[in-house]
Amino acid sequence: QVHLVESGGGLVQAGGSLRLSCAASRRTWRYYGMGWFRQAPGKEREFVAAIDWTGDSANYADSVKGRFTISRDNAKNTMALQMNNLKSEDTAIYYCAGHVSGVPTSADMDYPYWGQGTQVTVSS
Numbered sequence: 001q002v003h004l005v006e007s008g009g010g011l012v013q014a015g016g017s018l019r020l021s022c023a024a025s026r027r028t029w030r031y032y033g034m035g036w037f038r039q040a041p042g043k044e045r046e047f048v049a050a051i052d053w054t055g056d057s058a059n060y061a062d063s064v065k066g067r068f069t070i071s072r073d074n075a076k077n078t079m080a081l082q083m084n085n086l087k088s089e090d091t092a093i094y095y096c097a098g099h100v101s102g103v104p105t106s107a108d109m110d111y112p113y114w115g116q117g118t119q120v121t122v123s124s
Helices: 027-031
Strands: 004-007 010-013 018-024 033-039 046-051 058-060 068-073 078-083 092-099 118-123
Touching: 004 092, 018 033, 018 092, 018 118, 033 068, 046 068, 046 078, 058 068, 078 092
Parallel strands: 010 118
Antiparallel strands: 004 018, 018 078, 033 046, 033 092, 046 058, 068 078, 092 118
16 A cells, blocks of 8 residues: 655646645655646546656646656655646646556556645636
8 A cells, every 4th residue: 555645735826836746655656657637626637747667757638748847756755746837727636646557647547546635726
């Protein structure tokens, strides 16, 4: 079992930046593929970004390409999502997730491990 904890959410004006972090409880997490998903009120959960276990390969949703950057530090068992040029439509609860295959998959059904979520609110 892997315990994931997100942090870094908050309220920011449109055009601003936030950095989300995800801390994992197990050292073997470093071999897991990791991802960020989000869910806005009244909408289904959607893929944001994913990264492979090495940190060398990433996958992004078209809506965040060029604005968000996913990264990981395996030595510290952490993952981050740097979010720049935020828009009102980025407002959502953001979740980090992990899976054992190690690849940057965008399908949420592939992720058995989830954090509790952190709220991001972008004011226009």
